[in-house]
Amino acid sequence: MDAFRIVRPGNVMVDQVRRRVQQHTLGHRGRSGDPLYGIRRLLLTGDERLTERGRQRITAGLAAGDRDDEVYYARVIKEQLRTVYRAGDQDAARDALADFYDVAAAADIPEADRLARTIRRWEDAVLAYHGSDGLSNARTEAINGLLKKIKRVGHGFRNLANYRLRLLLHCGGVAWQHQPAARLRGRAPQIAA
Structure with a gap:
């Protein structure tokens, strides 16, 4: 199973x-001035992609809006889950997964417990990623998404032959040699100032 499906x-x-804590502390959904709402995208960004300014914004937002450190620990758990896919081999991934389970259990957050149960159900598929040298079905899913888009744009095809031709045209990588359009006028138009 590829990393996207787990992360x-x-x-x-x-x-x-974040939403639950914000609703509990402020009594309403996130608004532009709320500290946790302001860092919602940064919380989802991986540690390796955060800038120093982003780290400072997360620290300030969590200090202002996360009294019980639940959002902080939820982010730590998410980053621990991401380390499973950065592991070099299956044994290291198994160790990282065990660490993930320990961190999720210690945090005592209901959403984290639910995530740990979900990952435990898919543990064999998660570890199989490392046994297959990181192969995934991303290309197959990309082609399937393209096929669905072509069918949707065509408002459904009733003629299977036309649908097949449209798919081959879009997915086959056809590079047409276009003829330049013929000029309609004999001269360039005069631009009046």
Whole structure:
């Protein structure tokens, strides 16, 4: 199973914890001046992609809006889950996964417990990623998405032959040699000043 399928539930968990904490502390959904709402995108960004300014904004936002450190620990759990895919081999990934389970259990956050149960159900598929040298089905999913888009743009095809031709045209990498359009006028138009 590729990393996207596992990291996405981790991001969803962080966002759910942020929303719950914000609703509990402020009594309303996020607004532009709220500290946790202002850092919602930064919380989902991986540690390696954060700038120093981003780290400072996260620290300030969590200090202002996260009294019980639930959002902080949710982000730590998400980053621990991401380390599973950065592991070099299957044994290191298994150790990282065990660390993830320990951190999730110690945090005592309901959303983190739910995420840990989900990952435990998919543990074999997660570890299989390292056994297959990082292969994924991303290309297949990209082609399937393109096929669905072509069908949607065509408002459904009733003629299977036309649908097949349209798919081959878009997915086959055809490079047409276009003829330049013929000029309609004999001269360039005069621009009046």
